[in-house]
Amino acid sequence: MANHMQFGFQDASSPIMEELVEFHDHALMTALAICSLVLYLLTMMLTEKLSSSTVDAQEIELVWTILPAIVLIMLALPSLQILYMMDEINEPDLTLKAIGHQWYWSYEYTDLKDLTFDSYMTPTADLPLGHFRLLEVDHRVVVPMESLVRVIVTADDVLHSWAVPSLGVKTDAIPGRLNQTSFTATRPGVFYGQCSEICGANHSFMPIVVESAPLANFENWSSLLSS
Numbered sequence: 001m002a003n004h005m006q007f008g009f010q011d012a013s014s015p016i017m018e019e020l021v022e023f024h025d026h027a028l029m030t031a032l033a034i035c036s037l038v039l040y041l042l043t044m045m046l047t048e049k050l051s052s053s054t055v056d057a058q059e060i061e062l063v064w065t066i067l068p069a070i071v072l073i074m075l076a077l078p079s080l081q082i083l084y085m086m087d088e089i090n091e092p093d094l095t096l097k098a099i100g101h102q103w104y105w106s107y108e109y110t111d112l113k114d115l116t117f118d119s120y121m122t123p124t125a126d127l128p129l130g131h132f133r134l135l136e137v138d139h140r141v142v143v144p145m146e147s148l149v150r151v152i153v154t155a156d157d158v159l160h161s162w163a164v165p166s167l168g169v170k171t172d173a174i175p176g177r178l179n180q181t182s183f184t185a186t187r188p189g190v191f192y193g194q195c196s197e198i199c200g201a202n203h204s205f206m207p208i209v210v211e212s213a214p215l216a217n218f219e220n221w222s223s224l225l226s227s
Contacts, residue, residue, distance in 0.1 A: 106119070
C-alpha cells in the first residue's frame with residue numbers, strides 16, 4: 001500500500017514486480033553514471049585552460065559510437081527478458097475474468113461453477129474503521145497465494161484498465177476484445193489498485209482489491225460464495 005511522501009515503488013508482491021523494480025534501479029544507476037560523466041566533462045571544459053592538443057578524430061568517433069551501443073545493450077537485454085516473462089502464460093492454476101463497467105468491475109471465476117460477482121467501491125459512510133477511503137470495495141477478488149493466476153480483461157462500455165501496482169499488473173480493458181495478463185502472489189495480503197484509464201465522470205471511483213490467501217482459505221471462501 002502506497003503512502004504519502006513515498007518516492008519509490010510499493011513493495012513487490014509478485015516475481016514480475018520484483019524484476020520490474022530491479023530493472024528500474026538498474027536503469028536509474030545507468031542514467032546516474034551517464035549524467036555524472038557529462039557533468040564531469042562539462043566541469044573540466046569550463047575550468048581547465050584551453051589546450052591546442054588534439055585527439056585523432058577516428059578514436060573519438062569510435063569511443064562515442066561504441067559506448068552508447070554498450071549502454072543500449074545493457075538496457076535492452078533485461079527489458080526484453082521482462083517483456084517476455086510478462087507475456088508468457090503457461091498452464092495457469094486459476095483463470096479470472098475481469099469486466100469493466102461504468103463505474104464498477106465484474107468478476108467471473110471461469111474454473112469454478114457459478115462464481116461471479118460485481119465489485120463496487122464502498123461508500124465513505126459505510127466504510128469500516130481502519131479501511132481505506134476510495135480504495136475499499138464491497139466484494140474483494142480472492143486468489144490463492146503462490147499460484148499462477150491468469151486474468152482475462154475486457155470492458156462492457158468504454159475503455160478501462162485493470163491495474164494493481166504491487167503485483168506488477170496493468171492491462172487495458174477494451175470493449176469487444178479480450179486481453180490477458182498473469183501474476184503470482186508470493187505472500188498473503190491485500191493489494192489495492194484502481195482503473196488506470198480515464199473512463200468518465202466516476203473514473204476515480206473504480207478501485208480494485210485483490211486478497212491473496214492460502215489455498216485452504218481460498219477453497220473455503222469459494223465454496224461459501226458459490227453455495
